[in-house]
Amino acid sequence: MTVLSSHVLDSISGKSAVGFRVQLFRLAVDEQKELIFDVISDSEGRIAEELNLENNEQQFELVFYTRDYIQRIHGKQSASQPVSTAVIHLSLINREQRYHIPLVLSPHCYTVWWSE
Numbered sequence: 001m002t003v004l005s006s007h008v009l010d011s012i013s014g015k016s017a018v019g020f021r022v023q024l025f026r027l028a029v030d031e032q033k034e035l036i037f038d039v040i041s042d043s044e045g046r047i048a049e050e051l052n053l054e055n056n057e058q059q060f061e062l063v064f065y066t067r068d069y070i071q072r073i074h075g076k077q078s079a080s081q082p083v084s085t086a087v088i089h090l091s092l093i094n095r096e097q098r099y100h101i102p103l104v105l106s107p108h109c110y111t112v113w114w115s116e
Contacts, residue, residue: 001050002053002094003048004024004098008046008103008104009045010106011104012074019072021040022037023038026058027060033061037049051092060089060090060091062089063087064110065084066081066105070107081107098116101113102115
C-alpha cells in the first residue's frame, strides 16, 4: 500500500506545526478533483495516510492551508498573508512506496521537498 506522509515545521517558533490542515485530491483527466483525504497534523506536526493507487500513474494535488495556520498561531492578518495555500502537484506511480513531502513554513515563504 502507498503511504503519503508529511511533517510541517514552523520556522518562526522552530517547532512542529500542530493542527495544520492538509488535503489530497486525485486529479482526473477531465480536470475534476476527487477528495482523497482532509486531515489535521498531529501533536508532532505530522500526517501519514495510506492510499489505494491503481496500476498506472496518477496525478494528485496536495494542499497545505498556510494562511489559516499562520493566522491562528501567529495572529497575522490576512492582508499581510497573501498566500493562502501551498499546492504541490504529484505524480504517484509506485503502489508499494512511501512518499514523504515535508514543508517548512514562515509568514513570507515556504520550502517543500520530497523523499522516499
